[in-house]
Amino acid sequence: MRRPYVLSSAAVSLDGCLDDTSPEPLVLSNEADFDRVDEVRAGVDAILVGAGTIRADNPRLLVRDGKRRQARVDRGLPPDPVKVTLTASGNLDPEASFFTTGESEKLVYTSSGANVSARLRAVSTVVEANDIEAVLADLASRGIRRLMVEGGQEMHTRFLTAGVVDELHLAVAPFFVGDPAAPRFVGPGRFPQSPRNPMVVAETRQLGDVVVLRYLAGQAATDFTRLREAIALADRCPPSHTFRVGAVVTDAANNVLATGYSGETDPHDHAEEAALAKLAPDDPRLVGATLYSSLEPCGARASRPVTCTGHILATGIARVVFAWREPELFVEGEGAEQLRSAGREVVELPELAHLVRRANTHLPGVGPA
């Protein structure tokens, strides 16, 4: 199924509560964490909360920072992400801030037969969808590629148990709520991320007294783990005056087929080339395979006639995942664009680029890590 990348985000107390039972929303984040959440909001196409959160918190769900709003406009996007909610009852106040603030589109997903008022229809687009998968498929059809789920308890439970959450951000506040009636981050359910299938910890960050935990699941977790392995392989590169790069090739089931690193058998070897040299281009296991490279595969090259992009395109490799876009030190690259225009999926994980830079500080212009 085609669906958006789903990033769930919540602030919780030490006992896992999203709120207390007082009429006012509980503030769990501090200023620095609200700013982090604002940055995440600015990076998505749509923000979703359940109808319970609209009734309890009356959120606006806007990007607050003016520079971030302008940066979105400069990228051809509306200043605020699309707002999305789910209701089975249709019990939503058209005067709620969700509907009255911001210029972005407001989408209300509801199960068939719900009683949706004409006033609510006047301020939103109402779509019938009976499960999370149908909501996500419809969002994808509207061009939503990144969705942020901000709560509350029922939404987090439904999205996580449906196995559609790719990334989870938890901001942990340094206090307890202690009230058994307070909403927890999630309720009971069958979660695909069990002790035998845990999430991958991508980052831990301290923002004053709030600790932010970032987890990945599914393909996002696999890509993060394999790319870190590729980055670590660059430690094996012999001393050189060119890039130190590592590469891992996996089949469609995530089994490693080959690995390589720059200068592995000859000073001119690129990492991807060294890995692919261990496989025949028509190896059937390369159909649907993924190549992980710490650096963007080269799209132009001075040292040899065939670029790494050319080597990849000669195989059935379906996906290429890399961390650092090739800085134009030696030749103009554009390997990613060449691969994309040839129909291969290209995933960039710039959050790991600092590790690749650190392995390449010997190059002019890269500077200290």
Ligand SMILES: NC(=O)C1=CN([C@@H]2O[C@H](COP(=O)(O)OP(=O)(O)OC[C@H]3O[C@@H](n4cnc5c(N)ncnc54)[C@H](OP(=O)(O)O)[C@@H]3O)[C@@H](O)[C@H]2O)C=CC1
């Ligand atoms: N700390 C934090 O980061 C956050 C805290 N919160 C807190 O969370 C609490 C709210 O959580 P909660 O009450 O669980 O509410 P939710 O926001 O999770 O919304 C639940 C509602 O979603 C609707 N819904 C659920 N499943 C479906 C479905 N399949 N189809 C259509 N509609 C559906 C129902 O609406 P209906 O009843 O209309 O049918 C249901 O009542 C509040 O206390 C709020 O402060 C919220 C967000 C963030």
Ligand SMILES: Nc1c(N[C@@H]2O[C@H](COP(=O)(O)O)[C@@H](O)[C@H]2O)[nH]c(=O)[nH]c1=O
């Ligand atoms: N209380 C709380 C959060 N609450 C979330 O923020 C929403 C309010 O958004 P807005 O009206 O745009 O400011 C609210 O509905 C809920 O989804 N989020 C956090 O990161 N940390 C917090 O401590």
